[in-house]
Amino acid sequence: MSLRNFKLYRGNDSSGQLVDYQIKVEQGMVVLDAIHRIQAKDANDLAIRWNCKAGKCGSCSVEINGKPKLACMTRMNEYKSDETISVRPLKTFPTIKDLVSDVSWNYKQNKRISPFKPDPSQKDEKGNYKMFQEDVDRIQEFRKCIECYLCQNVCHVLRDHNRKDNFVGPRFMIRLAGLDMHPLDKEDRISAVKEDFGSGMCNITRCCTDVCPEHIQITDNGIIPLKERVVDQFYDPIIWLWRKLFKNQA
Secondary structure, three states: OEEEEEEEEEEOOOOEEEEEEEEEEOOOOEHHHHHHHHHHHOOOOOOOOOOOOOOOOOOOEEEEOOEEEEHHHOEHHHOOOOOOEEEEOOOOOOEEEOOEEOOHHHHHHHHHOOOOOEOHHHEOOOOOEOOOHHHHHHHHHHHHOOOOOHHHHHOHHHHOOOOOOOOOOHHHHHHHHHHHOOOOEOOOOHHHHHHOOOHHHOOOOOHHHHHOOOOOOHHHHHHHHHHHHHHHHHOOHHHHHHHHHHOOOO
8 A cells, every 4th residue: 555646626617726645555446446446535625527437337437647548447547656546527518526527429429320221222121221241341340449538539630620510520420320330221421421511621640549548540430431432422523424414314
C-alpha cells in the first residue's frame, strides 16, 4: 500500500477547478477504484458515472492526465509512483458535475440515422434471409462499440472546432458504415452521409482509432470506405454521366 496524489475536477463548466487529494492505494487497483476511495473517505458528494467496472458499458469515460480513457480499465501501475494523477470529465461535452459529462447530444445524432431496412426480395422460398459469412464478418467489428464516446471526445472536428452542427463524429460514422455495408439493408444513406452527417469534415487523423478500448479500426474499416462511397456516387465522372443520361429511365 502506498500514498498517491490525485487532482480531481470538481464543479461544472461555469465554476470548476482541480482539487487535490491524497489516498492510499493497493496493488491491482484501477483509477476508478481510487476515485471510489476518495469518494468514500474525502468527497462524499463527488459525482462519477460508472456501471459495469469491466470495460463493457462505456460509462466511466474520463480524461486521465490529458488522455481519454476508461477509468475502470486504467491501472494505477501505468503511472509512476511519484506522478500526480489528474482526472477530468470529457472535454468535448458539457460538464454536468465533477467527472460527469452530458453526452445526450450523441443520442440525438443516433436518432437522425434511418434504421435498418431489410430487403424482402432477398428472402428465400422459406422466408429466411441468407448472407455470406464474409459479409457478416465485415460489419461484426462495428458491433463491439460500447458507446464510451472516447472517439467523439478526441475528434478535433467536435473537440477543437465545435462543429457538432455539421459532423456526427466517428462513433456514428461507424454506425452508418455498418448499415451501409449490411448485405440485407436496402436504404441508400450515402447522400445523407455526405450532406447531413458531414463525412467530408473528417481528415483521417486516426485519433479516434487510437483511443478505442475495443480496438475497432474506426478510420480504416469504417470512415474511409464511407468516404470512398461518397466519392464514387457524387464525384466519379463515369457514374455522373450515366446518371445524367439515364436518370429518367426506370
